[in-house]
Amino acid sequence: MAVIEIKNLHKIYKSGEVEVPAIRGVDLQIEQGEFTAIVGPSGSGKTTLLNLIGGLDDPTEGVVIIDGTDITKLKDNQLIDFRLWNIGFVFQAYNLIPVLTAKENIEFIMHLQGKSKEERESRTMELLEKVGLADRANSRPSQLSGGQQQRVAVARALASKPKFVLADEPTANLDSVATSNLLDLMERLNQEENMTFIFATHDQRVIDKAHRIVQIEDGHIVGDQQIK
Amino acid sequence: MKEMLKIAWRNLWRNKRRTIITASSVFFAALIALTMRSFQLGFYNYTINSVIEHFVGHLQIQQQDYHNNPSIDNVLEFSDSLQQLLSKDPDIKFFIPRLESGAMASHANASKVCMVVGINPIKENYFSGISKHLAKYKIDEQSIQKMGFLPAELRVLINKAQGYYSSKEKIKDVLLALSKKFGPYIDRIAKESPYHGHYIKPGENQILVAGGLANYLGVNVGDSIVLLGQGYHGSTAIGKYRIAGILALPSPLMNRTFIYMPLRCAQELFSTYDIKPNGDTARYVSYIAVNTRFQASIRPYDYIPIERVRQRLDRELKGKNLRVLGWKQINKTLYQQIQSDNISGQIILMVIYIIIAFGVFGTVLMLMAERRKEFGIMLSIGMSRGKLRQTLVLEIFIMTVMGIIAAILITYPVVTYLHYHPIYLGNEAAKAYEQFNFEPYMPTQLPDIYFLIQPLVILIMMMLTSIYPIIYISKLKVSKALRA
Ligand SMILES: Nc1ncnc2c1ncn2[C@@H]1O[C@H](COP(=O)(O)OP(=O)(O)OP(=O)(O)O)[C@@H](O)[C@H]1O
Numbered sequence: 001m002a003v004i005e006i007k008n009l010h011k012i013y014k015s016g017e018v019e020v021p022a023i024r025g026v027d028l029q030i031e032q033g034e035f036t037a038i039v040g041p042s043g044s045g046k047t048t049l050l051n052l053i054g055g056l057d058d059p060t061e062g063v064v065i066i067d068g069t070d071i072t073k074l075k076d077n078q079l080i081d082f083r084l085w086n087i088g089f090v091f092q093a094y095n096l097i098p099v100l101t102a103k104e105n106i107e108f109i110m111h112l113q114g115k116s117k118e119e120r121e122s123r124t125m126e127l128l129e130k131v132g133l134a135d136r137a138n139s140r141p142s143q144l145s146g147g148q149q150q151r152v153a154v155a156r157a158l159a160s161k162p163k164f165v166l167a168d169e170p171t172a173n174l175d176s177v178a179t180s181n182l183l184d185l186m187e188r189l190n191q192e193e194n195m196t197f198i199f200a201t202h203d204q205r206v207i208d209k210a211h212r213i214v215q216i217e218d219g220h221i222v223g224d225q226q227i228k
Numbered sequence: 229m230k231e232m233l234k235i236a237w238r239n240l241w242r243n244k245r246r247t248i249i250t251a252s253s254v255f256f257a258a259l260i261a262l263t264m265r266s267f268q269l270g271f272y273n274y275t276i277n278s279v280i281e282h283f284v285g286h287l288q289i290q291q292q293d294y295h296n297n298p299s300i301d302n303v304l305e306f307s308d309s310l311q312q313l314l315s316k317d318p319d320i321k322f323f324i325p326r327l328e329s330g331a332m333a334s335h336a337n338a339s340k341v342c343m344v345v346g347i348n349p350i351k352e353n354y355f356s357g358i359s360k361h362l363a364k365y366k367i368d369e370q371s372i373q374k375m376g377f378l379p380a381e382l383r384v385l386i387n388k389a390q391g392y393y394s395s396k397e398k399i400k401d402v403l404l405a406l407s408k409k410f411g412p413y414i415d416r417i418a419k420e421s422p423y424h425g426h427y428i429k430p431g432e433n434q435i436l437v438a439g440g441l442a443n444y445l446g447v448n449v450g451d452s453i454v455l456l457g458q459g460y461h462g463s464t465a466i467g468k469y470r471i472a473g474i475l476a477l478p479s480p481l482m483n484r485t486f487i488y489m490p491l492r493c494a495q496e497l498f499s500t501y502d503i504k505p506n507g508d509t510a511r512y513v514s515y516i517a518v519n520t521r522f523q524a525s526i527r528p529y530d531y532i533p534i535e536r537v538r539q540r541l542d543r544e545l546k547g548k549n550l551r552v553l554g555w556k557q558i559n560k561t562l563y564q565q566i567q568s569d570n571i572s573g574q575i576i577l578m579v580i581y582i583i584i585a586f587g588v589f590g591t592v593l594m595l596m597a598e599r600r601k602e603f604g605i606m607l608s609i610g611m612s613r614g615k616l617r618q619t620l621v622l623e624i625f626i627m628t629v630m631g632i633i634a635a636i637l638i639t640y641p642v643v644t645y646l647h648y649h650p651i652y653l654g655n656e657a658a659k660a661y662e663q664f665n666f667e668p669y670m671p672t673q674l675p676d677i678y679f680l681i682q683p684l685v686i687l688i689m690m691m692l693t694s695i696y697p698i699i700y701i702s703k704l705k706v707s708k709a710l711r712a
């Protein structure tokens with residue numbers, strides 16, 4: 001069974017009299033363990049699609065079923081709780097809570113989940129090791145480089161043991177070294193932990209790494225290739 | 229909650245300057261509020277203590293018509309049975325009779341209208357402490373003549389301080405209010421201006437004359453004054469009395485008009501007695517001042533037990549053509565003045581609070597605008613709106629409480645000190661006190677319940693600003709916030 005099942009998804013933004021159709025009839029299935037890039041030119045609807053999958057926005061029409069739950073039917077507070085337990089997020093930048101250290105940012109999610117102190121601490125250390133930042137555990141985001149911040153964000157996204165991670169242009173602000181570090185990290189997590197990753201991107205370096213490429217234009221899916 | 233507290237606390241120090249400025253504005257509001265309240269309440273209680281506890285009494289027993297028409301005919305009999313009734317009453321701590329009436333006082337060619345008050349010398353002194361006003365110093369032309377040690381400038385200035393003084397402290401307060409330069413000369417000035425007199429004793433035919441009146445009539449201790457007036461039921465009141473002492477009364481009005489004499493003496497002067505059919509003598513007084521075992525103050529709930537005693541006494545004395553009045557009825561003006569001053573003081577504080585609340589609100593607006601994207605991320609990753617609201621409310625709460633606690637820590641010792649070492653108001657500033665017979669000091673109120681209530685009001689006002697973040701977070705659309 002697919003982790004994510006999208007059927008006939010539409011999203012029309014209304015600003016006053018003007019209607020902007022951002023997503024126009026998308027059908028898509030994502031399986032457990034995928035490493036998928038959603039690509040397309042600026043304004044094609046990548047962010048909108050990711051937001052709809054992540055339950056950050058509600059569709060005008062259609063359904064998004066995650067592991068059997070139609071999230072379009074959930075109420076706001078149920079949706080927040082659903083995200084907490086099921087979805088990891090990595091955004092383009094400023095992902096982290098600035099007043100918390102790297103370690104605390106990762107722990108915070110498990111705090112919200114009500115996990116015990118021992119569990120929080122061991123998982124946090126494990127994740128910091130995995131993203132190679134154990135030595136920066138007590139640094140605040142402002143004391144970390146952009147690439148380091150994104151790696152902490154990935155660790156945080158994994159902290160809740162989600163079903164999949166959504167990443168909207170995670171490399172947009174990074175140089176090529178930091179980009180390839182981050183991509184290697186995510187690929188390794190995908191392989192070692194069978195974690196599902198979905199990114200929106202128009203960064204060729206990211207596209208090159210993807211196992212599946214979903215192309216989107218004007219809110220339509222115009223291509224879907226399995227590479228590896 | 230601990231986690232939210234940690235985040236809120238650290239958020240506050242993201243913009244240290246802004247947090248400190250905001251907390252300081254709360255601090256100043258609380259500082260002004262507590263200081264102002266302390267002086268206000270201190271003044272009210274000082275007034276009530278001086279005027280009500282030690283002069284008017286919590287209650288007065290009067291003849292039915294006396295309050296509206298305080299004439300010598302509307303008197304009541306201070307009978308043994310009435311005295312017994314009051315003595316036995318467990319709620320009554322103290323009672324004292326007085327006979328008051330106007331008369332003309334003359335000496336040699338001078339004469340002036342005065343107020344004669346017949347008192348029980350011992351009890352009255354215990355109650356209103358008249359003897360502490362007894363003049364022990366007199367600064368006049370003669371004594372100034374002897375003050376060659378004063379610099380010329382001060383010898384001119386001291387003329388303004390001519391008059392009677394009951395203590396060296398008073399001389400000091402008055403002279404220092406005129407000029408600080410008097411400081412080193414106080415002791416010698418006092419030494420050159422001694423005055424002697426004594427308090428009146430029951431049964432004596434002697435009187436105490438207020439300083440202003442004595443000056444006008446040109447009399448001194450040992451001289452005699454002739455009093456002429458209207459007595460009970462149209463009789464003529466006339467008598468000649470020797471002056472035992474001069475009183476330096478703080479109230480200028482009283483100081484111009486008052487003469488005290490023993491009650492029996494006044495009853496003879498105004499003929500306020502009757503021979504009863506059984507041969508006994510009925511002796512009359514204008515009213516009986518009564519203090520209950522409770523405390524008089526401006527606080528509404530302090531009046532409740534006093535009013536209860538008043539109603540009970542009033543019922544018990546109903547059949548006797550008597551009436552019991554509470555101090556708020558007797559001294560309506562005093563009560564209303566305090567009341568309106570109190571209310572206007574509170575309005576001023578409210579205005580200050582509102583201004584400061586707007587300042588805090590400005591900070592809240594800025595902080596919300598800055599963190600819009602961060603809120604979006606927090607909601608995305610699964611922080612509930614409730615918890616997000618909690619951190620924001622906590623931030624406002626911590627800022628406010630920091631300001632309030634700092635204000636309490638500073639105000640508490642200052643106000644306590646000023647209670648025990650009250651500020652003396654100079655002659656000019658003392659006008660407000662003049663109509664009441666007490667010294668122009670400005671004691672503060674010791675910190676009590678108002679030190680809780682005012683900060684609480686401030687806290688509530690400031691917390692009202694958290695309505696904005698609460699609503700803002702409830703309405704925030706995650707996808708829009710992320711775009712910011
Ligand atoms: N809140 C909104 N209100 C109105 N129109 C919107 C809103 N959000 C997005 N759009 C429009 O929807 C379309 C898709 O936008 P979206 O952000 O999903 O594109 P994108 O593929 O992520 O672009 P980019 O690569 O620049 O990030 C665009 O035309 C955009 O202008």
Ligand SMILES: [Mg+2]
Binds near residue numbers: 047168
């Ligand atoms: Mg986008």
